[in-house]
Amino acid sequence: MKTWTIYLSGEIHTDWREQIEAGAKAANLPVAFAAPVTHHEASDDCGVAILGAEPNKFWHDHKGAQMNAIRTRTLIEGADIVVVRFGEKYKQWNAAFDAGYAAALNKPTIIMHQDEHAHALKEVDAAALAVTKTSEEVVEILRYVINGELKGYTDQQQAAE
Amino acid sequence: MKTWTIYLSGEIHTDWREQIEAGAKAANLPVAFAAPVTHHEASDDCGVAILGAEPNKFWHDHKGAQMNAIRTRTLIEGADIVVVRFGEKYKQWNAAFDAGYAAALNKPTIIMHQDEHAHALKEVDAAALAVTKTSEEVVEILRYVINGELKGYTDQQQAAE
């Protein structure tokens, strides 16, 4: 059976990734998850920590961002589905960048955000195959998309059999 | 040994998929099958069941169709061979859409339909590498294409040896 690879992009300050992973495990889905490095300071400083300090903040960021790109682009290109979550705070331009990157690669994308950001995210949403608010919804989508199981439908069928 | 992935697209009201799967199993073929969600109501309602109701039927359908696309496009792109069956009833435009999608990706396609639809399907057939009527024929094609076994030919060779 095919193992689906799901890349979880975007917001790193809440435990939405763990929720999705737990939900997928509970549902017994054949999935492997991938994500950017979510340790904020490590992600910011990886370039200079390994390759040497930069007095100029721009190159400090640049070295780190390029190093992170080794991971993120490889994993997005290898993903079957890309989920991108926009949190309540921050600019999160890297999340929108990942969504664009996935779109140009023709990857199915699922976007997560609250209603208040709907207008600002309309172009991103328009490139997505599903727009969600919660981790539970993402798990339900994965369960349906991968296993073909939909609460209130396929379970009733099984019950009836 | 390579496991061939076969995507079975199209008609969902008869048991042709089960017939092909049973035949492939009986023939011991190294194949993995993939298909759209074939539970009709689940397939129609998946979008609103998971992401919330839509008063407008068009968006009800749209949400469901996009969710199904997460599954179908991923599986078609991962398939070695795409089989598309056109049944006797309904418009089945999604089946023809899948055939076009597979053709543009240069996937070998096998089309199944009865003679009465031959003229209407001539463009679809012209893009296929085989046009068949029955599940048995599809199994025989898979058996020949994957294992190189052809009744009355390769078995006689074995008998003679």
Place this chain on the structure above:
Amino acid sequence: MKTWTIYLSGEIHTDWREQIEAGAKAANLPVAFAAPVTHHEASDDCGVAILGAEPNKFWHDHKGAQMNAIRTRTLIEGADIVVVRFGEKYKQWNAAFDAGYAAALNKPTIIMHQDEHAHALKEVDAAALAVTKTSEEVVEILRYVINGELKGYTDQQQAAE
């Protein structure tokens, strides 16, 4: 200035193509239109008329459909936008096939059909960037998309200047 190439696929029994072309001309759009051969009998018989008769109807159709594919695939691949119209009658599987072909090539598609076919076409619509009912709407879309002109918006701006 870029000339946009628009491929008009699908139904061949009404004058929707001429309507769009006339509308585009009236709006002075920098467009070039392309289409399949719309002479029904020529389209059916081209293969045998040029390359010799086939007693078997299947191969009669096959030869014609392959010859038409030389034209249609080349033009779809060269198009900036693909418009696919589904009429009231017939199976029109070739139209859905073209929509799938365009989708896999990541071409922006505009689908035209009446409401009664919305449910049957939901997968095709879900792959489109616009779903329309009339030639006028298609012209308005082209006018907006290509020239950035939108009635009641950009013309009022001009009037105000």
Place this chain on the structure above:
Amino acid sequence: MKTWTIYLSGEIHTDWREQIEAGAKAANLPVAFAAPVTHHEASDDCGVAILGAEPNKFWHDHKGAQMNAIRTRTLIEGADIVVVRFGEKYKQWNAAFDAGYAAALNKPTIIMHQDEHAHALKEVDAAALAVTKTSEEVVEILRYVINGELKGYTDQQQAAE
């Protein structure tokens, strides 16, 4: 001589596009510019203005964003260079989305923003071939990249000859 196509993505509330176009014209560069529709209200409402009102704001936005995508994706794919400007205000997720889209297509990108956004844009900058602050810099880059002219270098050479 090759005409270079430059797509100008992002912020729509200042006249940076006009500045670049004027500068390119003054420098006699063989360029053609392309851009999204920059009339804010037209861009928001195009979908419903042409294809009918939507009571639900989400679908109102969705129809418009998809229609805009017909234009923007076609033009980005046809561009030699993509310039993306992030202004001082708003989320501008569509700008970051375009940058990601261009990156996945391997298009050379030039990013414009002020220093205050440098950290938030570090992933976007890391995918760019130049990071700039002003329209003048973009014009100078185009002049160098396209015509091979660099103030203080190639002009002195000419003077010396």
Place this chain on the structure above:
Amino acid sequence: MKTWTIYLSGEIHTDWREQIEAGAKAANLPVAFAAPVTHHEASDDCGVAILGAEPNKFWHDHKGAQMNAIRTRTLIEGADIVVVRFGEKYKQWNAAFDAGYAAALNKPTIIMHQDEHAHALKEVDAAALAVTKTSEEVVEILRYVINGELKGYTDQQQAAE
């Protein structure tokens, strides 16, 4: 109006290319033709004539074949339609090679040969969209495919109007 580029590959000892070009001109088709260098000795010796003699016949051939490939691959990749003619004599493996090259690039191909070679060419024919015997047929195909004109069909329509 689009100019179609037609690459004429294969046999170089008869005037089939001139026949097709004359026919296309007579029919006023918007086409540009391309072909390998058809001067047999030049084609064999180009490598050593320009880059120096090779005592070993294998490298003599190799240098020439690589130089010819600069032309042929560039032109095949730029072609809308590839016509490959197999003559009565010689191995003509380069013709079959070109057909395979075009097939993998998903180019529409038209194959020309007499009946006696049909069995030996069955794999090549199976990858083609038309199989023909004469230059006249190729011209008729181009006329139909490009201009939509079919003798006995579209001309009668015009006559009736």
Place this chain on the structure above:
Amino acid sequence: MKTWTIYLSGEIHTDWREQIEAGAKAANLPVAFAAPVTHHEASDDCGVAILGAEPNKFWHDHKGAQMNAIRTRTLIEGADIVVVRFGEKYKQWNAAFDAGYAAALNKPTIIMHQDEHAHALKEVDAAALAVTKTSEEVVEILRYVINGELKGYTDQQQAAE
């Protein structure tokens, strides 16, 4: 360790495939071999045997050739290396077709033939990365390319250690 997939195309009347497979086994190479169906009659008749007789020989061949293409194109696209052997007899246009197909996909190819065919095969050879005469040479190439072992070089190194 990576398993290399080697596609063995071409001549089917001698046991060159078995020789290469035996040599690779003896050398303990991590390889999986793939090939067309090499049972001559099955390969010719597969189409009609499964899908029904054709009175016209051309369509008999066509049905078979298309069915074989399901296998051969899938396997060539999945191969790391394509070996194509030209025997002493027959036209073998399908072998040259496969070589062209592999070349357009940028697959490394190894061509096998005797000296007498060198001139006729010069274009095919020019697209190859190695030109060989015997199965032993092919095995030695695979051993070197995959395992980095070269008789008289790497074995002496080991002996000296």
Place this chain on the structure above:
Amino acid sequence: MKTWTIYLSGEIHTDWREQIEAGAKAANLPVAFAAPVTHHEASDDCGVAILGAEPNKFWHDHKGAQMNAIRTRTLIEGADIVVVRFGEKYKQWNAAFDAGYAAALNKPTIIMHQDEHAHALKEVDAAALAVTKTSEEVVEILRYVINGELKGYTDQQQAAE
């Protein structure tokens, strides 16, 4: 008639580009030439001259090299043929980089260098379709490849007619 685009990469201290351009002009070839910026100091300093000084030499170089890449990658991707010349001096790693870039894009490449560098360049040469020493040879190749003219062959034919 097709205009061929020729990218001239590599050594910038001799007038080999001008020689080729003059030769092509004298031979009346339908070609357009493209090249990197060949003003050495401008090429080194373009990044800091336009976007601001960098105290660190590495970033000084980096900004310039990225700016040059906007030009070079765009032009290599648009080229029909890539010519790469290795001079007598310097490391010239950018020339070898361009050759590798062109090879991965499947562009026909012509390599120019003197005999003394043949061994060091053997991998680069092995990816080329022609290896030359002089500008005259390159012009002769272009003349043959584009116009089909070969001294001592096609001119004698013309003389005889």
Place this chain on the structure above:
Amino acid sequence: MKTWTIYLSGEIHTDWREQIEAGAKAANLPVAFAAPVTHHEASDDCGVAILGAEPNKFWHDHKGAQMNAIRTRTLIEGADIVVVRFGEKYKQWNAAFDAGYAAALNKPTIIMHQDEHAHALKEVDAAALAVTKTSEEVVEILRYVINGELKGYTDQQQAAE
């Protein structure tokens, strides 16, 4: 868990590959390494050793370089990350060629060299996502990129938990 494939290109006279492999093993990274054949004489002579001597040194080199290309291009195309090391000596044009090849395939690359070569390698560095000096740095990058572990950051987090 995904196994990352790392291709180690370039300099073959020091043990940098072994250092990286040992470091990766010590860090328990899920990686598989690939490399060219690093036995210098075997790499030079493989072509003639297997396929027969060439009196002309150029063809001696050519045969070997093409045979090596069967290995190197296949492995680069299959790699997730390409590391290219430039040593202190030699021209190393094949290393720069590999870097260009990887860049055109959009592979993340890591370049290794000492400061003295920084200016000569500026174009190669500008296409890389990290520029390093030591094997230890490469291991640290792989550890961060693949496992998300960064000394002084993620280990302190674990310690604190």
